[in-house]
Amino acid sequence: MSNKPPKPIKILLIEDCASDVALISKVFGSADVTYDLQITEDGVQAIAYLHREGIYSNAFRPNLILLDLNLPKMDGLKVLAEIKSDPKFCSIPVIVLTASNSQQDMLSCHKMDVNCYLTKPSNAKEFQQAVTIVKDFWLKCVTLP
DSSP states (O other), X not given: OOOOOOOOEEEEEEOOOHXXXXXXXXXXXXXXXXXXXXXXXXXXXXXHHXXXXXXXXXXXXXXXXXXXXXXXXXXXXXXXXXXXXXXTTTTSOEEEEESOOOHHHHHHHHHTTOSEEXXXXXXXXXXXXXXXXXXXXXXXXXXXX
């Protein structure tokens, strides 16, 4: 049996709203598992990150992706389509965290095999509770690739 500490869970957060980034970072900061959270602020950065292009040449391959849909430069639906159509990334679980409660957005995400679609509550306390549930489930219960 190995005494090595567990490898950190690598999480990519694709989110452009600073207050949402702060709240998500705070909630994940309370995790009792080791993790590494990296943040990109738009869809173009996210794709560059995944492909390790430019400033992201040393980026890690995430075990989990948290994705907003309403992103500048390239929206989250296009980012999700790229992730799920690429054999290198399609096995990475993607959790959509979005303000959109559009039935069309939700159906589009599910057609692209999103692992979870969560509409962000407008109330900060409820949003924090929802992110806590996501964190607990995906970091404690699920075996990530």
